[in-house]
Amino acid sequence: MDLAEKVKSISGEDVLSCYQCGLCSGSCPVRFAMDLSPTQVIRLVQIRNIEKIFEANTFWICSTCFACYARCPREINITKIMEALRQIRLRRDQDKISVNEIPKEELKILPPIALVSNFRKTTA
Amino acid sequence: MVKIPYYPGCAVQTTARNYSISGIAVAKKLGIELVELPKWNCCGVFPSLATDDLMRHLAPIRNLIHVQEMNENGIVQNENRIITFCSMCYHTLKEVNLFLKDAEKMEKINAFLEREKEFVGGVKEGYRGGVEALDFLEVLRDMVGYDRIAKEVKKPLKGLKVTPYYGCLVLRPREIGIDDPENPTVLEDILEALGAEAIDNPNRTQCCGSYHTVDRKDIVAKLTYDNLIYPIRNGAEVIVTCCPLCTFNLDHRQKEAIKLHRDLKETPVMYYTQLMAVAFGLDKQFWGVDLGLHYVDPKPLLEAKNLY
Amino acid sequence: MTEVDREKKEKVRIYIMGREYKVPAGLTIMKAMEYAGYRFVRSSGCRGGFCGACATIYRVKGDYKLRMALACQETVADGMYISQIPFTPAEKPIYNLEELSPSANVFLEYYPEIAKCVSCNTCTKACPQDLEVMDYVQAALRGDLQEVASLSFDCITCGLCATRCPAEIVPYNIALLARRLYGKYVMPKAKHVEERIKEIESGKFNEELQKLMQTSVDNLKGIYEKREIEPE
Structure with missing residues (x-):
């Protein structure tokens, strides 16, 4: 198309x-x-x-x-x-962000909703 | 005490526990028992905006089906409403009913869910429609009323300068929002009932940067500055919010915002339910200020105002 | 019934990686494959439904559904198209249990991709152990350690959930982290185990062990057969 x-x-x-x-x-x-x-x-x-x-x-x-x-x-x-x-x-199947490269220190404090919404908009 | 199904969501169980702890206690004080869904999953946070993306709508639908089940199991009686604190959960749960107005989509989704009957833990019935999502702010405005809130106030927040911040998803788009998208008043009205002084914020309905907080902190830091600087300059001592993601960005990203602009003064961010718990004179455990969840600690301010 | 008829009746037609075989009905997939001449060097383990090595996917002729099973447990059916999944490539982060804490964000820290779950429930449908896989992935997302540990208790890490997940999550590794954390930090320590360890260290069973070491294999077998089994 x-x-x-x-x-x-x-x-x-x-x-x-x-x-x-x-x-x-x-x-x-x-x-x-x-x-x-x-x-x-x-x-x-x-x-x-x-x-x-x-x-x-x-x-x-x-x-x-x-x-x-x-x-x-x-x-x-x-x-x-x-x-x-x-x-x-x-x-x-082209991710915009690299999930593996998010710093651990950030992952410790980020609200789950930040990750869920980000991944829905930026990962395949 | 009226019993209404309650959807917590992931944020209020983790980084925003101060929101649910205070909110549930405040609701109880106002005669509403929030009955947590016996089983629930993440709402999906943002509804998919693609017309052909059915799978990303499954998550909120499952939660609405659990409300049907609560009625069938007699946990609640004829109660097709579901209350949530988180703006993002509210948005998603509300949006899905609009999405399912298209009968063909509803049929497809229910056909997909049909096979789950074979599996342990699968939903036993499709979604029949008609479960109404309510943001707790709507409940306070429309079910409880500001007069009733004012009546419960034991410690008026006299002299506390508060600036409300709404963010996006509880207001926009219009068909989902709970108030005027350009000029909302519900938070101001609640603050007035609590005896606090509301400081105007021209950016109170502007985006906080949302999920960019994961990979573009620079964007969020700039917005945090933009969204806070005017009311703080005008004397605001605390920012009051209704969304766990806005709260995280406005609170934790102050660190980066201050690096950008040194004139930003560190200011605590609290949920409106926390301020209600304070004003209602509820036990301190329901204020949610001692859980280590705030980046900027609100306790010194509360102490200075003789509220703690 | 003639001999030929009986043979026809008792045999089913299966397709192993596309090739047709007639095998006796009632066999498990694993035995049927061996009957057909295959020898398992991977994708087979305990043969008792516990080890999770023999993950299998199949479809049955005339049915659109893709089904998952353990080859040592599922019996063959007529018209089965079978393929083995001997190995699941999975990301396995390295962590030191001593340094972790059972905090709400611990799952997101090591497996941030759980935030991609769309609640489609495909993992649950894939689980040959009938676990509520989606529910424990969701519990992990909200940091509910106990729920993940208890819902995933019977997981045998066959990997089928991970092969099916559209969000590319590896549920069984997340569950493993949950059970490790739960066992280490949440569950109360078993007093009787601690006491028994002390007894062993103090040499209480030395004499008896020495006796066993000197017993012949045949006698050991006898002792084993007659051993006391704790009631369940």
Whole structure:
């Protein structure tokens, strides 16, 4: 399947109604760590250039906080788009993080929910 | 005493034991007996947002099935609600019902669960739907009411400057959130009932950095600073939270945040249930401040305010 | 019934790694494979269902379900497709029990991947010992040491759970850590064992042992047969 179609099918979201207002990027608390803004990512999905998105870290940096979706005037669930992008990578069995390299000192204090949620978003 | 099924979750059994210990005691004081599910598993923490990912929805569904079983076994009577403290558990348990509105998905999942009848410990019946997840904050607001909370206060938190922090998953997305996603008030209202002074925090609904705390501490440290600096500058002495992951990040990651910006003053982080236990005058063992779980110890502050 | 009929009736058709054999009904998978001419150099141990060496996966013709069993316990059925799993590659972290503590995060420290469990229950379905494997993995996630130790008590480390887990968890090694910690730090020390050790060290049984050492093998056999067995 074409990657843009895959994003659409996994996320269930159609991004064509986005008019690039930029509210999602303005609302994003982790925009400072992203190569491309959420708005740019949505644009790239619109023009079906998913490969370009995969060169950036945006969908890995997204922390699934739903701030963008809560404010999107077109009610696009951008968080789901980010999840679809992560899933496309993870389903190829490519982990984003190395579970074995998390320092023991951290594992002693991290809440289980931090690890469960992290592994769900960053490991295959 | 009304008996309602209670889902603890992994965090409140380990790093956030102070949350459940105080919460269960507070609930009891308010006439609610939280009956722990006889059997439960991790809720999955974040619901999968992929439309085709059924397997990652199994975890919350199992827990909801256990509520059905509690009714069948007479542990509770006609009680289709399930209460949880952790925002992430609440979010996941609530989301799964929305996900299962699609009848085809419900059917597929129940067909998968069907074979478990053959196995020891497998669920004996599929999910029938309709088990309602409640965050304890909703219970306090809608079932108990702020007046009742105020009535239980023995030691008003007069002069204690508290700033509430909500985080994301208890508010967003709108269809899951328990309050206005942009301007929530439930924590402020509870603090008012306890007699504390709420200090405004413009970032109280902003993300804490969440699971990036595992592999990107730098991101979390910056957000911890951003999320705490305004209320602390405005005099906040304690941050009050409702989510164990936010709490971990706001509390433990202060260490890294202070390395980034020296003007951040170490400030204790407490669950609202802990402050309720203090204000209700409950025995100190129910405050959860002596379990070694806080990075910044709240006891000196409580002592200074003549509360400890 | 003619001799040929009887033979037909009492034999079943099985497929060992894809190759068809007719074997007598009622045999265990292990015996059936030996009947067919295979010799076990791996994947066989106690032959009594205790050692966990003979993990086997199979499907039965006409059934989509993939089933797990111990070859020394499961009897062959007509149309069985059988394959052995002589070894499970598994990550086994090194730890010093003396330096560990039975803390809530101890499982996450050595096996952080348990946080990947999605509660699919595939491990439980795979367990030939009928253990509630998923439940003990979940208990490990929330640091409930006692629950992990008690739910996994009958584990024979056959490895089938680990081969099936979609989250790539190795449940049986986690259970082993739990039982070790539980035995060392939580369970009360058995007084009678301590007393007996003292007795042995003080030489109470020296004379009797010497006597046994000098007894012939045949007499030893007799003594063994007549030994006192503790009631269960």
